[in-house]
Amino acid sequence: MNMRALRIGMRRGWAEHTHLLRNRRELAGTLIGTVGFFALMLIWMGDRPVKGTDVSNATFMTAGFLAFTVFSNGLMTLPLSLVTDREEGALLRLRAIPGGIPAYLTGRAVTVLCQIALQSALLVATAVLVGGVAPPRDWLTLAWVLVLGTVAVVPLGAAIGCLLPSSKSGAGMVALPMMLLLIPSGVMFPVTAMPEAVQWVAQSFPLYWQGLGLRAALLPDSMLVAEIAGSWRLPYVAAVLGAWTVAGMLLAPGLIRRMTRRESGSRLAERQLAAQTA
Amino acid sequence: MSTAVSVRGLRMRYGAADVLRGVDLEIRRGEIFTLLGPNGAGKTTTIEILEGFRKRSAGEVSVLGTDPEKGGDDWRARLGIVLQNWRDHTRWGVRELVVHLSRFYDAPRDPDELVAAVGLTEQAGQQVGRLSGGQRRRLDVALGIIGRPELLFLDEPTTGFDPQARHEFHLLLTRLAADDGMTVVLTTHDLAEAEKLAHRTAILVGGRIAVCGTPGELAREVQAQSSVRWIEDGRERVLSTPDPSRAAWELHNRFDGPVPGLEIRRPSLEESYLELIGRAA
Ligand SMILES: Nc1ncnc2c1ncn2[C@@H]1O[C@H](COP(=O)(O)OP(=O)(O)OP(=O)(O)O)[C@@H](O)[C@H]1O
Ligand SMILES: [Mg+2]
Numbered sequence: 402m403n404m405r406a407l408r409i410g411m412r413r414g415w416a417e418h419t420h421l422l423r424n425r426r427e428l429a430g431t432l433i434g435t436v437g438f439f440a441l442m443l444i445w446m447g448d449r450p451v452k453g454t455d456v457s458n459a460t461f462m463t464a465g466f467l468a469f470t471v472f473s474n475g476l477m478t479l480p481l482s483l484v485t486d487r488e489e490g491a492l493l494r495l496r497a498i499p500g501g502i503p504a505y506l507t508g509r510a511v512t513v514l515c516q517i518a519l520q521s522a523l524l525v526a527t528a529v530l531v532g533g534v535a536p537p538r539d540w541l542t543l544a545w546v547l548v549l550g551t552v553a554v555v556p557l558g559a560a561i562g563c564l565l566p567s568s569k570s571g572a573g574m575v576a577l578p579m580m581l582l583l584i585p586s587g588v589m590f591p592v593t594a595m596p597e598a599v600q601w602v603a604q605s606f607p608l609y610w611q612g613l614g615l616r617a618a619l620l621p622d623s624m625l626v627a628e629i630a631g632s633w634r635l636p637y638v639a640a641v642l643g644a645w646t647v648a649g650m651l652l653a654p655g656l657i658r659r660m661t662r663r664e665s666g667s668r669l670a671e672r673q674l675a676a677q678t679a
Numbered sequence: 680m681s682t683a684v685s686v687r688g689l690r691m692r693y694g695a696a697d698v699l700r701g702v703d704l705e706i707r708r709g710e711i712f713t714l715l716g717p718n719g720a721g722k723t724t725t726i727e728i729l730e731g732f733r734k735r736s737a738g739e740v741s742v743l744g745t746d747p748e749k750g751g752d753d754w755r756a757r758l759g760i761v762l763q764n765w766r767d768h769t770r771w772g773v774r775e776l777v778v779h780l781s782r783f784y785d786a787p788r789d790p791d792e793l794v795a796a797v798g799l800t801e802q803a804g805q806q807v808g809r810l811s812g813g814q815r816r817r818l819d820v821a822l823g824i825i826g827r828p829e830l831l832f833l834d835e836p837t838t839g840f841d842p843q844a845r846h847e848f849h850l851l852l853t854r855l856a857a858d859d860g861m862t863v864v865l866t867t868h869d870l871a872e873a874e875k876l877a878h879r880t881a882i883l884v885g886g887r888i889a890v891c892g893t894p895g896e897l898a899r900e901v902q903a904q905s906s907v908r909w910i911e912d913g914r915e916r917v918l919s920t921p922d923p924s925r926a927a928w929e930l931h932n933r934f935d936g937p938v939p940g941l942e943i944r945r946p947s948l949e950e951s952y953l954e955l956i957g958r959a960a
Contacts, residue, residue, distance in 0.1 A: 409782050416779065420770040491767035494822070497730070497760040498783045499752035665732040666762040666834055667723050673764055 406500035407507055414511020421516065431516075436523045439466050443532035451591060456624045459532035463524065464619045465588035468612040470520045471547065475554025476561060477575045479513050483562025484571045488672055493664045502661055510555050517551055539618045542635070546614030549642045553607055556649030563656035567672070588612045591627040600629060607645040614638040682741075683708045683830050683862040684729060689738035691724055698724055700886035702738070706879075708829075711856050711863040713873040716883035717956060722866040725883065726834055729864070730760055743830055756784060759828030761819050763835045769808030773799055773818060776807060777825065784826035797821040798847060813844040820848070824855065831855070833865040837872060849876050874948040882955055889955055894948045903946035903954045910940035 421427045439462070447459030486492045486505075495501030528534040537543045565571035583589065585599045586608040592600055603609045616624060617633035625631050684706035691699040698721040706712045714722050727733040728740060731747035731754075740747055745754045768776050777794055781787035794803050797817040802810060810818060816836060823831055837845050853876065855861045867873055873880050874894050881891035890900045898905075905923035909916055909930060920926045923943045930938045946954075 405783075409779070412782075413779060416771070416775065424770065486767065489767035489769070490762065490765040493732075493762070494765060494767055496732075497755065497758070498780065498826075499756040500783055504783070665727050666764060667727065669762065669764040670723075 403500060403503075406503040409500070410504035410507025411511050413504060413508030415515065417508060417512040418515040418519075421512070431520060431523075435466075435470065435520055436527050439524055440527050440531045443528065447532045451624070451627060452594070454624050454627050456620055457532075457534070459528065460534050460620055461591075461616070461624070462589075463528040463532065463534050464615040465612060466524050467521055467547070467615050467619075468550070468586075468588050468608060469583065470524060471517055471550045471611060472554060472608050473579065474513050474517050474520070475551060475558045477558075477579055478516070479509060479555065479558035480562030480565055480575055481568060481571055482509065482512075483559060484565045484568045487660070487664065488568055488669075488676075490669050492661060493666070493669060496661050496664055502657075506559065506657065509559070513555055513558070514551060517547070521547060534619075537619050538621070542614065543618035546611065546618060546638065546642075549639065549646070550607070550611040550614070553611075553642045553645040553649065556653040557645060558649075560649060560653040560656050563653075563660040567676075569676075582606055582608055586612060593627050593629060604629070607642055610638045610641040614642070681708050682706070683710075683743060684864065685739075685741045686725075686729075687739040689725070689728065689740060690736045691721065691728065691733075692736050697886060699735075702883070702886070702888055704881060704888060704891070706862065706864060708862050709856060709860045710878040711852060711876055712865070713877040713880045714864065714866045714883060715868075715870070715873055715880060715952060716866075720883045721886060722883055723834055726832055726864070726866060730758065730832055731755075756826055757829045759823040759826065759831040761816075761823040761831070761833040761836055763838060765819055766815070769806065771807050772803070773805055773807055773810070774803040776818075777821060780822055781825050786827060787825050788827060790825075793821050793825060796851065812839045813841060816840065817844070817848070820851070824861070827859070828861065830862045830864070833863070835866055835868065837867065837869060845872070852876060870947070870949040870952055880948070882952060884956060894951075895945070897948060898946045898951045901946075901951040901955050903951040905946055906944045908940065908942040908944075909938045915940070 442462055443459050447457060447462065449458045450456060451458055451461045483492075492502075492505065495505045525537065529536055561575065565574060585592065585595055585603040586606065587593075587603060588608060592603055592609065595603070613628070613634065616628070617635055617638070625633070682705060684704060686702055686704040689699055689702040689704075690697075702721075702725060714725065716722050724733065728735045729742050729747060731742075731750045734748060742750070743754065743757055771779070774790060774794055777790040781790055791800075791803075794800055797820055799810075799814060799818060799821070802814060807815070807818065816839065820833070820836065823833070837848055840848060849872070852863055852865075856863055865876075877894075879891065879893055880897060882889045882897070890897050892900060904919040904921055907918045907920060907923050907926045907930070918926055923945070927938070927941065927943060930941065
């Protein structure tokens with residue numbers, strides 16, 4: 402990838418991020434859907450302690466919502482924007498431009514990063530202001546887990562985007578598994594409350610580790626009684642998220658190449674015609 | 680080198696369907712070239728092969744001296760492409776998008792001049808998604824020529840244009856070809872457009888180029904009939920003939936002087952086209 406494409410891609414990503422901020426519907430979705438919902442949950446059940454611990458639900462949920470933000474942006478929003486860009490022809494337009502595709506991918510990654518950073522900041526602020534949660538006790542762990550988690554989901558999200566057939570069916574295809582994954586991942590309530598088989602399934606997906614790492618940064622050690630093995634297992638967090646990053650990096654380039662190579666004006670026309678008659 | 684595009688024996692099959700069965704084409708530098716043909720003739724297929732978006736089944740293709748299947752970024756930078764189906768970047772501002780895409784090129788056109796050249800100065804601050812169909816297409820053309828391409832491909836660029844927009848679009852293309860020496864290759868279903876705009880036109884039927892040349896050459900090739908009209912014994916007479924010059928000469932001889940109301944009309948491209956398509960069917 403040449404430097405110029407990288408530079409243009411970063412500007413592109415920032416521009417797309419500001420477009421999202423300026424878009425009223427998008428902004429309302431973020432504020433109400435994510436932050437508003439979180440605030441309601443805090444008020445509703447934030448005061449109770451997590452069963453068997455002296456940690457408040459509010460603190461526990463903060464870690465969970467942060468983990469989910471990273472995942473929904475990386476594995477739902479990103480792949481769906483890829484599909485939309487394919488359907489509207491943005492991808493093809495950039496394919497016709499020298500250096501267009503690397504710049505496009507850089508741009509998408511930067512937009513996701515900006516969105517995650519913004520939403521995380523809003524969530525932490527809401528937790529502190531509404532939920533009375535103590536500010537993160539370990540900023541360093543918070544930072545590296547968030548960054549590594551984001552780096553892990555971006556290539557994976559791009560790969561998923563390449564495989565989705567259309568934006569219409571795609572939304573359901575990514576949302577459903579995400580929701581299914583959300584329940585056993587220990588993000589909403591402690592994973593130790595689940596049957597052991599479910600715990601094993603949860604631990605094979607990155608969402609569990611992302612959540613664990615964030616809890617390590619936000620929760621006191623008294624929470625450890627409700628964690629598997631009674632430990633934060635931070636080296637495992639790094640190893641598993643790193644492994645998913647590598648898997649995504651291996652998977653994404655080939656799929657992206659295949660997808661862009663297949664883009665052409667007639668495919669675009671075909672899809673648009675199909676969408677009109679459907 | 681005076682050849683922009685050279686195609687020899689181009690074949691394309693989709694599964695069992697033979698869409699192109701040996702297309703030969705030679706497009707010169709600086710000319711406006713139109714590709715005509717009925718729906719499904721393979722115009723888009725041909726153009727996409729030239730753009731390097733599609734792998735051909737057989738044949739030799741050279742675009743600006745390079746095989747499109749092997750063209751890299753440097754080659755891409757010399758091409759401009761305008762498709763019919765783009766509805767992307769809806770949230771970007773018009774000028775913002777032009778500026779953004781200009782950054783990819785070493786010596787791009789000035790974004791403001793370009794926006795003015797396609798008549799979108801008033802919409803410069805507007806969101807792309809709010810443009811009308813014709814405005815959107817003009818923006819696409821602007822984005823197609825932003826990198827000062829040597830060769831511009833347009834697939835049915837004027838579908839959905841109002842007459843005024845179409846006229847301005849023709850002026851723009853003609854100016855670009857004349858001033859910048861840009862080669863323009865476009866497909867269209869509008870025969871009047873091809874006749875007005877193109878230096879040369881090729882008609883694609885049955886997987887081959889049936890005829891190729893200037894509108895006059897096409898008419899001659901097809902031997903479409905010219906009509907010769909005159910007034911004789913107070914009545915208007917009409918004669919259809921492939922050789923209007925000979926008919927006029929015979930009339931002059933018969934009248935032994937000027938022929939009253941003599942009028943010769945060459946066949947329009949449309950007549951040649953319909954004649955040819957009818958024959959191929
Ligand atoms: N990807 C594809 N797979 C199979 N068949 C295809 C594909 N693309 C095009 N075709 C077929 O090839 C033929 C030529 O299509 P093409 O789009 O090149 O025609 P066209 O001359 O551009 O037509 P139009 O005037 O309608 O735009 C059509 O019969 C079409 O159905
Ligand atoms: Mg076509």
